[in-house]
Amino acid sequence: MSVEQRGRPRSEKSRVAVLEATAGLMVDCGYEDLTIEGIAAAAGVGKQTIYRWWGSKAGVVVEALAEGYLQMPLTAPADSGDLRGDLRGWLLELKGEIEAPEVSRLVQAIMSALTSAGETSSAIHESLIQPIMDGLDARFGAHDRAHPGQLTAPPQFLAETVGASLLLHVMFARPLTVEWIDQLLDLVVPGSP
Amino acid sequence: MSVEQRGRPRSEKSRVAVLEATAGLMVDCGYEDLTIEGIAAAAGVGKQTIYRWWGSKAGVVVEALAEGYLQMPLTAPADSGDLRGDLRGWLLELKGEIEAPEVSRLVQAIMSALTSAGETSSAIHESLIQPIMDGLDARFGAHDRAHPGQLTAPPQFLAETVGASLLLHVMFARPLTVEWIDQLLDLVVPGSP
Amino acid sequence: MSVEQRGRPRSEKSRVAVLEATAGLMVDCGYEDLTIEGIAAAAGVGKQTIYRWWGSKAGVVVEALAEGYLQMPLTAPADSGDLRGDLRGWLLELKGEIEAPEVSRLVQAIMSALTSAGETSSAIHESLIQPIMDGLDARFGAHDRAHPGQLTAPPQFLAETVGASLLLHVMFARPLTVEWIDQLLDLVVPGSP
Amino acid sequence: MSVEQRGRPRSEKSRVAVLEATAGLMVDCGYEDLTIEGIAAAAGVGKQTIYRWWGSKAGVVVEALAEGYLQMPLTAPADSGDLRGDLRGWLLELKGEIEAPEVSRLVQAIMSALTSAGETSSAIHESLIQPIMDGLDARFGAHDRAHPGQLTAPPQFLAETVGASLLLHVMFARPLTVEWIDQLLDLVVPGSP
DNA sequence: GACTAAACGAGACGGTACGTCGCGTCTTTCA
DNA sequence: TGAAAGACGCGACGTACCGTCTCGTTTAGTC
Structure with missing residues (x-):
């Protein structure tokens, strides 16, 4: 048959x-x-x-x-054991990339597609936003397993918060300053030196 | 003349x-x-x-x-002295509104306009996103002036973080759960009872 | 083999x-x-x-x-010995048929195919126009053999003339009046009573 | 007003x-x-x-x-007093023209438009076929007024007959032979020398 | 009060892209 | 290997809007 x-x-x-x-x-x-x-x-x-x-x-x-023909040019954060350091490195790298006009243009194009899509929106969300969140989530989760009780919120929630702040900056082409990055880190990884 | x-x-x-x-x-x-x-x-x-x-x-x-002919249907948080309580009330009210389909549609339309606009983007940003941020910022600022040193970050930064998380949820039509709200409050107003 | x-x-x-x-x-x-x-x-x-x-x-x-799946709904004229009478009967019958809208539509469709076809035109011509002409030609020819010298022109030429006048009327959906029929008969079969 | x-x-x-x-x-x-x-x-x-x-x-x-941007390249027959001669000259001139491929192509194109047009057909008929008929009709009519009773049929009818025979030849790209022309003249202007 | 001049409504203009239809070709599987 | 099925690149269809351009008509000053 x-x-x-x-x-x-x-x-x-x-x-x-x-x-x-x-x-x-x-x-x-x-x-x-x-x-x-x-x-x-x-x-x-x-x-x-x-x-x-x-x-x-x-x-x-x-x-x-x-299918990955079009990718938000974002990698996952490294894992050296130092959560804050890793995130900081990742955000600084991002800062550099995002300032490149072609990257910024692509990101805006993708976000534009996202918001315009309407019903298919969640499908796109999953294929685009999720990967970023996943990378962050994995990093937070690894830390949480190594040092239980240190994080002030569930890994996924922290990932989401960082991701949201990040995306909104990118969407509106606002520069990622070092001060802003440090404030963000203070918020989500408070105890770090 | x-x-x-x-x-x-x-x-x-x-x-x-x-x-x-x-x-x-x-x-x-x-x-x-x-x-x-x-x-x-x-x-x-x-x-x-x-x-x-x-x-x-x-x-x-x-x-x-x-000019307000078209408004993100968001009010400013109240100020009863209890920051966490005020924010919680505000977020819960939002939760209700956002679940109405016509509100959700309008918000998506506005966000779509924002991202599509390109160069005028920051102009729109200021006339739309800023008001929300301002409302939050004012509430955080009031608290900061009343109880200096209690906030874990500058008022504006906290406002931005809450606003960003919020908008991303609305953009992708994800429901605002009570658990999510409480986690967010834990993050930005940690010490509150 | x-x-x-x-x-x-x-x-x-x-x-x-x-x-x-x-x-x-x-x-x-x-x-x-x-x-x-x-x-x-x-x-x-x-x-x-x-x-x-x-x-x-x-x-x-x-x-x-x-192959006759699609036929100009035209029969050959009868042969009762009276040429003018036979043609008149045939034309009057035609008049009735052609006034039916579905017949008229079909005839126009066929003529349209004929003129549009370009190079294959003569092939179509032979398979469509010729039969009509042949029917007329046969009738004129029969008369000519029975009464040599009475016709004012070769049978085939008369057939062609009648056919042409007829087709042009049908093509442009002009009504076939009895007066017109009689004038046509006067022209091609002049001596008849 | x-x-x-x-x-x-x-x-x-x-x-x-x-x-x-x-x-x-x-x-x-x-x-x-x-x-x-x-x-x-x-x-x-x-x-x-x-x-x-x-x-x-x-x-x-x-x-x-x-509006005459596109014209069947046909002129009216001359009027020298000799009806048969005038028509013969006109038909011979036509014969020459029609054998030119670009003229023949145009005529076919117009006829194709005519038959395809459907309901507007009679409008086109009047603007295209009629002029030819009119030219002929005028010539026959002039003769009829000069020599009443000589014509075997009303001028308009004769014009129509000649026009129909002519057009059908052109439509199907059949050559206009001199013999054919003389037979046609014999039919419509019988008494002429 | 007539004159001037800009803004108004209407709507036609040359275009670009839309989403659909049909062309004639191709690449499958089935009989 | 013929035939059905149906996807393919292509080109035209008729429609919707774009942003621009006249028109005739207000509606203010200014003379």
Whole structure:
């Protein structure tokens, strides 16, 4: 007994071309100026192929995000045992990256896609925001397991707080100052020297 | 010596009609589906009048926000002397409001306008996000002046942290749970009973 | 010794289904709105089958005409010995038929196919116009053989003249009046009582 | 008391550009391959402008015909007093013209437009076929007034007959032979030397 | 009070992108 | 190997808005 599979199968080549083109155009144009027609042209694909499989601009971006063709350029914090030091290093690295205009533009484009998406919003949230949160959460969690009782709140909650503060800064292109970073660290990792 | 003022003066009636129409359409359609043509039609105004005075969709929305035709339905926290209690009450009230779908839709529309706006972003930021921050900031500041040294961080920073966490929840339509509220309070007003 | 006949033979069922579907759609939609995809769907046939055997919309219509699935609803004139009377009867019968809207629509669809076809035009012409001309020609010819020297022009030429006048009236949906018929008869069969 | 005239008035320049472009493209491409998009591009005009004022391909062609931007390249027969001679000269001239491929193509394109147009058919008929008929009719009529009782049928009817025979030949790209011309003349101007 | 000049409503303009339809080709599986 | 199914790149469809441009019509000063 086999699953019926009639007609020409979906072209993996086209699928990848669309996602790659989308990623490229998000960087170049942002989300608002991204057009289905532009994606189709850049991917060398018919518009119908996009509408057949994704149905909307948001849909394509969601999948490009989910499959990692388009990535919030954020890594996970290191784990040297020193939680505050690790977070500080991570935030300072971020500070540098975010000041680069192309990164900032991409992040804004992604956030724009996120808020515009409406119902698919939570899907995108999971594929984009979650990874950042996860990286932070893992770091906080590792600390919590090594030094139980030291954290002032559950690891996930702290991760969320740091992530939220961070994203809002990035969204509105406000600079990440060293003072701000230290205040944030004081709040979430209070006892540290 | 007076400034020359020749020709027909700007029509206040049209100005108001545009801003009111914009506010109404933001609620009904969201930001992406808002069109200049739609605003003009709804306001009974020529398109040129809009382009003459505002120049872009974002511009109209900015002014509608700034003039309060379109409001993030957020009030300032009360000040009963009990900081934690006041914030808790404020957050619980918010929780109720945000769960109403029309409020949630409006907030998303506004956030969408914010992120999409690009260069005007900071202008909008100031007219929308700032008020929320200001309300919180004032409450934290009042406490700080009454009980210096009790807060773990500068009032403005705490306001920002709470605001950021809050907005991200609203943006992605995640429910505000009571547990989450209490964790947040533990973080920013640690010593409170 | 026989011609090699390898692989699955052409499906007569599909061939007939296509031609029948084409005939039906010509009546319903006319020639311009007739589509290969529509024919394929209506016939329950793959598009490729049509392209394999006919290659174009015009091709299918030609064959449908040639095989009589789609017929200019015109019969040949009777032959009672009285040429003028026979032609008159035939034209009056036509008059009745042509006033029916579905007949008129079909005739227009066919004429549209004819003029649009371009190079294949003469092929279609032969399969459609010729039969009408042939019917007339036969009738004129029979008279000419029975009464040599009575006709004012060669039978084929007279047939052509009558046919042309007729078709132009049908093409532009002008009514066939009795006066017009009699004038035409006076012209081509002058001596008749 | 004045007729209201609100908004920007229709651009005569655009109207003419569209009709001229249409005429040019009809010659180059024929009717079937004529596209609204092509006309708009060639005329340097937005598609919407065409849809606003004409609504369909057929509509534009009708007006181009009616306004003479696109003309069946047929002149009226001369009037030297010799009806048969004049008609013969006219038909021979036609024969020459029609054999030119670009003329033949244009005529086919126009006929194609005519038959495809459906309901507007009679409008087109009047603006295209009628002029030819009128030219012939005038010539027959002049003769009839000069020599009453010589013609075998009313002038208009004779004009129609000649016109119909002619058009059908042109439609199907059949050559106009001298023999055919003389037979036709024998039929409609029988008594002539 | 006539004149001037800017703002107004209306709406047509050249465009861009939309989402759909049909083309003719291709690549599968099934008979 | 023919046929159905159906995805593919492509191009045109007719529509919606964009931002700009006339129009005729207010509605204030200024002469």
